[in-house]
Amino acid sequence: MTTTHTVTRIDDALGGYYLSLVADGDDRGAAELVTGLLDDGVPPQRIIVDLIGATQAAVGELWAANTWTVAREHAATAAGERALAAIGARTTVRPTRGRIALACVDGEWHGLPARMLGELLRLDGWRVDFLGASVPGRHLITHLHQTGPDAVALSCMIATRLPRAHAAVTACRAAGIPVIAGGRGFGPGGRWAERLGAHAWASTGEEAVLRLSQNWPPAHDLPDPEYLGSEEYTHLVRSRPELISTAMRRLAAAYPAAHHYDPAQVDSTAEDIGHIVDFLASALYVGEDDIFLDFTRWTVDVLRAREVPPNALRAGLHLIRDQLADFPSSAALLTAALAELPRT
Known part of the structure; x- marks a missing residue:
């Protein structure tokens, strides 16, 4: 992108061009763009907030929508870091x-x-x-x-x-x-x-x-x-490996589609079950149900973008709840999350 006039603000066109640079992993191009904006007199604060920051938020949304891979998101983040470093190198306070x-x-x-x-x-x-x-x-x-x-x-x-x-x-x-x-x-x-x-x-x-x-x-x-914290929180943290391994052993029986999972899908599922345990633990620690419920609501949207049915998450929640039947706060929170899941 070349300009024949001085750029004085960050507009949608400029933001789109910068996104195209980081999408391609062009960290050199991203750095050259921001230094050019500095030369044009654009305040560095506006470049950081309205260009680099706003673009990074868009990158996260593209990943959540399954439009971008994790690798592409990481490359874009690295390009953003170089652009930010270029600002630091050109400004002295x-x-x-x-x-x-x-x-x-x-x-x-x-x-x-x-x-x-x-x-x-x-x-x-x-x-x-x-x-x-x-x-x-x-x-x-x-x-x-x-x-x-x-x-x-x-x-x-x-x-x-x-x-x-x-x-x-x-x-x-x-x-x-x-x-x-x-x-x-x-x-x-x-x-x-x-x-x-x-x-x-x-x-x-x-x-x-x-x-x-x-x-x-x-x-x-x-x-x-x-x-903060409770006996249930302590138990959950200490039992995390066992909760995950037990859930994975029982997964195929609870969710038959898992019979056909390849090794990568198995690893991803174990990681997802770990997230269930971790967010549940954090909710118990702080005493805020929304920490866990916001996570399950967000997960439904992420899975939908990847064409994974809600029943996959339903099975994971059940597999953890079955192991925590003697822990009333944990079981109640898992039950509340299950009640919110859309039916398929």
Whole structure:
């Protein structure tokens, strides 16, 4: 795409062209496009939010709709990372606000949203220590003791990581460092972030920049976070391997189509059953049924796009519920999910 006039904003045509570049895995082309926009005077914040961020959201939707493969989604993400790096290489801002540690919680591998936040914070005058994806809690705390940042920003995109997010928030608070949380894993409106002890939550990178630039850290003292988890949660986590293996042994009897699964389908099904257990565990930990029910509703749409009938998910839910008959909260939540499934 070549232009004969100065580009001053991100429009649909430009977004479509950038999507075509990352769809082809053209990371060089993506980087050249964003540097050209910088040369034209487009603010780097707008490129990050309206081009790279918006395109990455579209990439996720294309994967969910089964239009793109996982491999293509990963290639597009890599192209987005190079484009973001190109912005960082072309923009210099002197740190004036303080130092912030930015990390994805342990087990969270969606690093690009956090990296975009890091660039937005840097452009706003923060010194940013971007620690990357899936940062173990003990290593995060070691970094905090070594560097003494003014704040910690934690990213969690998937609700199954909430127990580990809680551990990280608790450790940061014990070290005396306030936490701002972000990512859809914390629930609609970030409603689970405060329950886990975070000082603030932001729905977007721009909102996080604004929150951190005004009245930070929060003047009020937060109460100690409530105890989370239960005996059922503990049992579920400890029994996870057995729950999955037992479900897989019984799968063909519960869902006859599984008799014809090839090895790849068997592995994929075991992974899907693992997701059922993990989301159920997270719902029990936080005490929020919607964590699990939102997952099953989303899974129905993803399976439909792949022409997999709801009965496949129904069988998986039954196979887990049958093993948890003596655990009332788990059984009730699985029953509620089953009642919502469409009939075929």
